[in-house]
Amino acid sequence: MPDEAKRQHLPAEDKKEQVVMTTTADGEKEDQDMHAFWHSSSHLLAHAVKRLFPETKLAIGPAIENGFYYDFDREGGFTTEDLPVIEEEMKKIAKANYRIERFTLPRDEAIEYVKQQDEPYKLEMVLALPEDEEISFYKQEDFTDLCAGPHVRYTKQIKAFKLLSVSGAYWHGDEKNKMLTRIYGVSYPKKEQLDRYLKQLEEAKLRDHRKLGRELELFMTSEAGPGFPFFLPKGMVLRELLVDYWKELHREAGYVLVSTPMILSRSLWEESGHWDHYKDNMYTVVIDEQDYAVKPMNCPGGMLIYKNKPHSYRDLPLRMGELGLVHRHEKSGTLHGLMRVRAFTQDDAHIFMTPDQIEDEVSGIIRLIDRIYSAFGFKYRVELSTRPENSMGDIEDWNRAESVLQKVLEDMGADYRINPGDGAFYGPKIDFHIEDAIGRGWQCGTIQLDFQMPQRFDLEYTGSDGAKHRPIVVHRTALGALERFIAILIEHYSGKFPFWLSPEQVRVLSISQQNSAYAEEVFKRLRLEGFRAELDVRDEKIGYKIREAQLAKIPYMLVVGDREAEEKTLSVRSRDEGNIGSLGIDAFIVKAHELNTTRYDAAAVDTEDE
Template sequence: MPVITLADGTEKKYDQQVTAEQVAAEIGPGLLNAALAAEVNGELVDLTTPIKDDAELNIVTAKSEHGLEVIRHSMAHLMAQAVKRLFPKVQVTIGPVIENGFYYDFSSEEPFTEDDLKKITEEMRKIAKEKLPVERFEMTRDEAVEFFNKQGEVYKAEIIRDIPQDEILSLYRQGEFTDLCRGPHVPNTSKLKVFKLMKVAGAYWRGDSNNEMLQRIYGTAWSDKKDLKDYLHRLEEAEKRDHRKLGKRMDLFHFQEEAPGMVFWHDQGWSIYQAIKQYMRQKLGMNGYREINTPSIVEYTLWEKSGHADKFGDDMFSVESEHRMYAVKPMNCPCHVQVYNQGLKSYRELPIRLAEFGSCHRNEPSGALHGLMRVRGFVQDDAHIFCTEAQIAEEVGRFIDLLHDVYADFGFKDIIYRISTRPEKRVGSEEDWDRAEKSLADALDAKGIAWEELPGEGAFYGPKIEFSLKDCLERVWQCGTMQVDFSMPGRLEATYIDEAGEKQVPVMLHRAILGSFERFIGILIEHHAGNMPLWLAPTQAVVMNITDQQSEYAEKVAGLLKNQGFRVNLDLRNEKIGYKIRQHTLSKANLHIVVGNQEMENNQVSVRSHDGQDLGVMSVDDLIGMMHQTIADK
């Protein structure tokens, strides 16, 4: 007699095994119609899965936490079924759920076209209206191999052959289409209504470039039309805000084949970079950090000793000189330990906070490079704190306060907190990992911050807090980190003298706020659509005359602004003022300063913001005061 406890605490007793579908039907037709799957004791299952023992039950609907996951999972099968109906010779391979949607890889002799996507979409809608039941059944591995070979699905059979022989496999059938899958899935195809096929791309079978190139169809699926419309709008906005396009239009940077993944900064982009660097330098100084600089090329033995060579050797650039092997540093931490190791340290000196705008290089695959977001050469706002174990909580707390302050100044208020715990391959004892993970959890709890766990995602030397930002399009960007490391200081012979005069190994906290300058600037460009706040704008103001009569006065105004340290351009071209304003709006100049005869006679200026807002006519002194105050307020 199973007792079923519902999400609201209600208990229901049954004389025999029951399914979530039966419980939903008993509660009411509204819930039954909305039900997609179920959580039984926290495990996601089909509505028809038998519940034989006492259990906690949550009916999953489109609005539930896992509702979209189930919809998108089932939508991939719906798309594969439609493809097979339209193109019977095509073979299906792998089709997972991804962020905001799903994809499926197909082996096809002919590439899919835009017209094909329209046909597949119509067929998917047709199948959805057929309200085909989605049924789960099981096979042994060998039975499944035979089944899919008879279907002509040799890729699917190959996947199954890699599964242990004694494992029982679950398959799902809807009409004439059957696929290998763990599930769960929606009860029938009528639940799959709101979707859009997005694009076709190439993908190698099993991600190996030596294998066949497959056709990958991407799709997105949502619980209602409004969510789909909002998502498509965000995609349009993201396209408009693409930092690569804006970077070219604003003359900020470029890339070229002779240096793949390396940024060529132009003066406009470099001004943003320098503004951020000076801001961060000031923040670090105010928070007790000592700025250092370490070599870009270091003998390979140091990376072997620190453990990086073993874990990241394939991602490191190396060079040989005079029979010695060197590596271009992929990160700064081992070099910071070398600075710490110069001279005997007392417990009275701890914590010691060493910061560096460290130039790093990593041999990223060429296919993964993506503008400023994924590069081979980058600069980290890196720092390492050497402290005692008793100081960890306070240092992590101080860092969180600093990070919040910095993100707010850049216009980011919504932060997601995650703790990445011990990975499978790691160094250090289990006790060290226990203490390190607890110290991070305690620090976030002490701040009253809600967080989630990412099991197995920590660095090889220690767990970390990952700080992720949400931009104006609700996209999530992981930027900041705080890592607790009990291992590397000992491996690199870092010590301090404790109160008893004994040598001890310090704890090393690895931390960054921006992550890398390059990626963070890319995020900023897209978040602000290139319209940087005044303190970051590469052109903070452009002074424009209406006629040649005001040329001398315009030059005077521009000179006064430049003397105050502002980044100012002067436009004296013989063009209509409307044309000038449009051009400087496109180039993202922050303030448009217009001078005509009236402004010149009254020693004033007319000021407009980059978004067209009329800020009025004011004196030059008032303009300077306004700009200084705006910059101070960030």
């Protein structure tokens, strides 16, 4: 999608040009070149597929953020076993070095041409093109594809490529349409670049939170509850620390906390509109012959709390936070470790306010979210999603709300993108996306203006004029879901959490059995000081113990032997820097306390992003 947008922003003449891949190109020019390069690579793929399997029908084959894909329609599709064969054919075509030529046709002839090619998907695309659009084709040898371009000039330019995976994809991305077979690939002008990219993919796999979560014993999953993760003791420590930090920030920002029930009656969900709009995602249960639903969102419960007593304008803004465990029935194919689950804890809040408080409140939320993300050194993307087609309520309200959100973003100088038509049905929203290890963006924070709830629940407050008014409700999350945020933290740090966040902060390692007593003394002292310390006095060599502690990614290893016992010191080994020398016990404790209280995070201030 962003790539599509990028291409369309090119000046018209650039679309026609054939791209000479220059080694000196950088920045935007390089992006454009690579875009064309990948696009040409997808043609190379399609060319090979048509040679090998002429009965295949072509759908679309764009460049994407990292590489390209092509969607094909073929009886039986393709499997991963077909990929090496197709790659071989691609090599032949590249080597033959066909000239890639562009030509245009008047609309009628273009339609006729595509009909002759017997490409139904292409025909659909030509027919959908605007009347005045120039219709271009790109041709290499006997392969021709309807395409806006631009492309590289010769097939030989595509030197290094690899087909990565096969998957299903709906035509036009609509699940009502036919499922096509999509082949993903990546390519580069030089083999070293391809190798580097493939190596990056391998490294990303090493920091996959599902792998690290198992190895570091943070969480587990079970067939007994697909999509319902289990937190193990160490994962729970991490989670609690995160929650402590969250509570601290929210207390400072003037939030109060509430907790609403997990199960509420059908009539409440009917009132909120969820029973009509969200039923497919809700788990229901019958209690005393009455329908109830397990909450998929916290808002209706929050509305009831607001209504529990009358409010004055003096009470507003009321910032009501809730770490609410919600359940949503997600389709089985979408589950993904801790990132995409069926039960998750939203760091939710509902802010009730007067209309003239919207700007301050929204910008306050944005600052809070920015503060949290920055504390961990996350890069994130902001999107403003506007009115969708199936929106409810007054267009006037929508326009006003959208412009308020936009104004706040502008005033704060935020770098954001507009996502037209992607808002919730009840109001526009600002979304915050954080990237995972392999560059996939995950929505975490969200700020949603909600017009529906205050009305449906008939919320009101007494204004300074003594009259009843309807409050504005903003629904927001900062971390999004604890589960997802923890998954992102795991990948972000490759499991090497900063000291304050580490489930095990320090491990005391004895050199030999005769040092056990001193090791235990040190260990007890650390525990007494409140650190998460462990003791390893096993009958093993020091190298072995260090290796284990290192693999467990423990920030500090304290090695103690005869020398340390004698001098009452510690030999400090850092997970990241190795042996950093000898330190007195007290000196170490002071330093460690400082790391804890400042929540110092080396990764967040490091300019290098690994």
